[in-house]
Every structure is written in structure tokens, then in C-alpha cells.
Amino acid sequence: MDITVLGIDLGKSVCSLAGLDASGAVVFRKRLQRFRLLDLAELPSCIVAMEACGGAHHIGRFCLEHGHEPRLMSPLYVRPYVKVHKNDDRDAEAIAEAATRPTMSFVAIKSEEQLDLQALRDARERLVSDRTRLINQGRGFLMERGTRVGTGRHVFQKGLTKLTTQGTVDLSPRIVLMLSDMASDLGEINRRVAAIDAEIKSLAKTDADMQRLMEIPSVGPTIASALVAVVGTGSSFNKGRDLAAWFGLVPRQITTGGKVKLIGISKHGNRYLRKLFIHGARTVLHLVQSRTSPITRWLDGLKERTHVNVAAVAMANKMARIAWAVFTKGDRYRATALVGS
Structure with a gap:
């Protein structure tokens, strides 16, 4: 079969494939286990189209290594090309058709270094979210017992440390013990966030693009690294x-x-x-x-x-x-x- 464009609907374990010839007709349909996508190395060179989702950049780099032209698109841009009822086979066909449009916007393939930076960013964001939830829960516990701590993360942590070390008649020993555990968790999260920040700053010092970006007003290592990653x-x-x-x-x-x-x-x-x-x-x-x-x-x-x-x-x-x-x-x-x- 003369496949010009191969559309792949990526799934966690099973992927649907649809191949188009030069005229745009569907000449190939198949479902494969995800690990079987390595068989793409045996196909003649063609356009391999996918949605920009989890694992797509890894497969895109694999396609580049074996002579294919990967094209990644936003799922939002693929949706109008889905015909009739949505299913995996229709999605693969829509992905292949969308990739042939001359006005389509494609997503650049990310390198391993970019994905590493993105992983650092996501890990930091998760820790910051966990810290915010922990602070809000601790503030709620104290409010229920008539104890108010000033606003702001640093003010709350200082107040929490003071309450757990000195104690107060308004708090029972059980809640003081729970707040002590919260203070310990907050300290650990702060340490991990600081370690990631230090790693990002270290990477920014050695990257020429990040150095130039950080000359822009208000752009620091966090914004510069996120820009390079994305x-x-x-x-x-x-x-x-x-x-x-x-x-x-x-x-x-x-x-x-x-x-x-x-x-x-x-x-x-x-x-x-x-x-x-x-x-x-x-x-x-x-x-x-x-x-x-x-x-x-x-x-x-x-x-x-x-x-x-x-x-x-x-x-x-x-x-x-x-x-x-x-x-x-x-x-x-x-x-x-x-x-x-």
C-alpha cells in the first residue's frame, strides 16, 4: 500500500491507525498495542500525524530517526475533522486528514532536555499546590477554634511554629500534635521546592537562551526555563x-x-x-x-x-x-x- 499520511490515535495501551494515499482516500486501518508502534521503522517514509498528547514527542523523535515526518497537532484543531460518531478509528482518520491541511498549525517536537525542564516545572507546581492546600487546611482548623493567623505563607508558617512550640489554651493537645505534623510537612515541602528552584537557577546560568530571556524585565529563571521547555x-x-x-x-x-x-x-x-x-x-x-x-x-x-x-x-x-x-x-x-x- 502506498501510504502518504499515517494518522495515529494514541491510547494508553492500544492505538488506532489510519493511512491515506496521495489522493486522500483511506487505504489502511489497524489497531496496535502501543509498544508495536516501533514497527513504524519498517514503513516507507511518510507523514506520521498525531495529537500532541502524552508520549507523542517520544514517538515523534522515533519517527524522525527512521526517516518519517512527524506532525503533531492540538486536539482542538483535529476535532472538526471527526465525521459522524466519535470513535478511535474515526479519530485516527481525522488526525490524518487534518495533517494534510495547508493552514494547519503544528507543534514542534520537544527534545529530551525540554521534557526534563517540563518535568521539573510540573514537579514544582505540584509541590506548591500541595503546600497551598496544607496551609488552607491548617488555617481552617485554627479558625474553627477561634485562632486567627495573619495572611501570607511566611506569616502563617511563623504563626504555626509559635503555636506548636508555645501552645495556647484555645487548642487541645490533639490539634497541637496535628499542627506540628503540618509544620513538619510544610518544612519538607519548602526544602524540596527550594532544591528544584536551585536546580532551575543552575540550568539557567549555563543556557544561552535563558540568559538572554532573563534580560527582559520581570523574566527570571522560572519563566525563562518554562519558555524554553514549552x-x-x-x-x-x-x-x-x-x-x-x-x-x-x-x-x-x-x-x-x-x-x-x-x-x-x-x-x-x-x-x-x-x-x-x-x-x-x-x-x-x-x-x-x-x-x-x-x-x-x-x-x-x-x-x-x-x-x-x-x-x-x-x-x-x-x-x-x-x-x-x-x-x-x-x-x-x-x-x-x-x-x-
Whole structure:
């Protein structure tokens, strides 16, 4: 069979395959155990299309090594090509058909180093989430017993340590023991988060792309490493505004009858990076002391004309576009460059 495009619907254990010939007709259907995908090495060179999901980058690198052209797509872009009722075979056919469209956007194959950075980021995010849940639970226990601790993680931990060491008549010995366990867990989580932060900082010192990214205002090792892990070289985006739109930092449109209505940000793409960029923009908005650079003057003028949250998102959008330029052009951030309104 002359297979031009092979669509693979990846499953945890079983995968569905659909092959298209040069005319777009389905000439091949098959279901395989996931480990049998290694048999792709025996196929003649063709386009191998998959959704960008768990394990897709590993299979994509395997395809590159054996002369195939892997094409990874967002599941959101594949969905319109599913015909009639959704099933695994229809999904594989839709993936193959979507990969042939000239206007389709593809996801770049990630390297092992990128996946390692992403794993570090995900592990850190899980620990931070666990820490937040632990603090909220401890605050709830204390509130039920009429004891209030100040807001903020550091303030809560100091208050918790004081309560568990000195004690109080409002707390029973049983709850003091439980809070002591919480304080011990918080200390361990803080140690592990600090270890991951130290590893990320160490990696950032040796990576040229991260070093250039960290010259952008409010971009530190955490944002720079997340960008390198997710975006890679930025080659998947034709211009900076495409990257900002993928982060979900542009307004959603409701357009009909020639009337354009812009509402809140779209929130498409990577939620973690969007959060980091908006938090980073707030540091420029509130914490940067020197307000003489073009970008801070532009931001201060914007803050006077609109709400502070809108200004923060606009700053995050501009940071994303600057980051794309630093990535793709190999240039360095110039603080004196003019900033458009």
C-alpha cells in the first residue's frame, strides 16, 4: 500500500491507525498495542500525524530517526475533522486528514532536555499546590477554634511554629500534635521546592537562551526555563503576536454582521505560562523602582487610562512578543528601544 499520511490515535495501551494515499482516500486501518508502534521503522517514509498528547514527542523523535515526518497537532484543531460518531478509528482518520491541511498549525517536537525542564516545572507546581492546600487546611482548623493567623505563607508558617512550640489554651493537645505534623510537612515541602528552584537557577546560568530571556524585565529563571521547555526555539510561531495569542493574552472576539466586539482574554494555550507572565507583568507594574525606561513609561501611561489588571495583561502580552523576538532572532533585549502604544 502506498501510504502518504499515517494518522495515529494514541491510547494508553492500544492505538488506532489510519493511512491515506496521495489522493486522500483511506487505504489502511489497524489497531496496535502501543509498544508495536516501533514497527513504524519498517514503513516507507511518510507523514506520521498525531495529537500532541502524552508520549507523542517520544514517538515523534522515533519517527524522525527512521526517516518519517512527524506532525503533531492540538486536539482542538483535529476535532472538526471527526465525521459522524466519535470513535478511535474515526479519530485516527481525522488526525490524518487534518495533517494534510495547508493552514494547519503544528507543534514542534520537544527534545529530551525540554521534557526534563517540563518535568521539573510540573514537579514544582505540584509541590506548591500541595503546600497551598496544607496551609488552607491548617488555617481552617485554627479558625474553627477561634485562632486567627495573619495572611501570607511566611506569616502563617511563623504563626504555626509559635503555636506548636508555645501552645495556647484555645487548642487541645490533639490539634497541637496535628499542627506540628503540618509544620513538619510544610518544612519538607519548602526544602524540596527550594532544591528544584536551585536546580532551575543552575540550568539557567549555563543556557544561552535563558540568559538572554532573563534580560527582559520581570523574566527570571522560572519563566525563562518554562519558555524554553514549552516553546523551544519559537519556530512554531510566525510572529510575536502568535505566541501571545497562544498564551491566551489577547481579547476574545465575538464578531457577526461586520460588528466586532472584544471581551476578556481568550485564555487559550498554556495556563501555567500565562500565569507566570501576568505575575511577572505585575512586578514591573508595581515593584520596579526606576520608571524612566521606555517600557515603564508606556506602562505608567497605560495604567492612567485603563484598569490596572488590563495594564498587567497588556504588559504580559508585550513581554511574550519580546521573548519571541529574543528567541527567533538571537537578539538581546534593548531597554532603550521605543515601545509602541
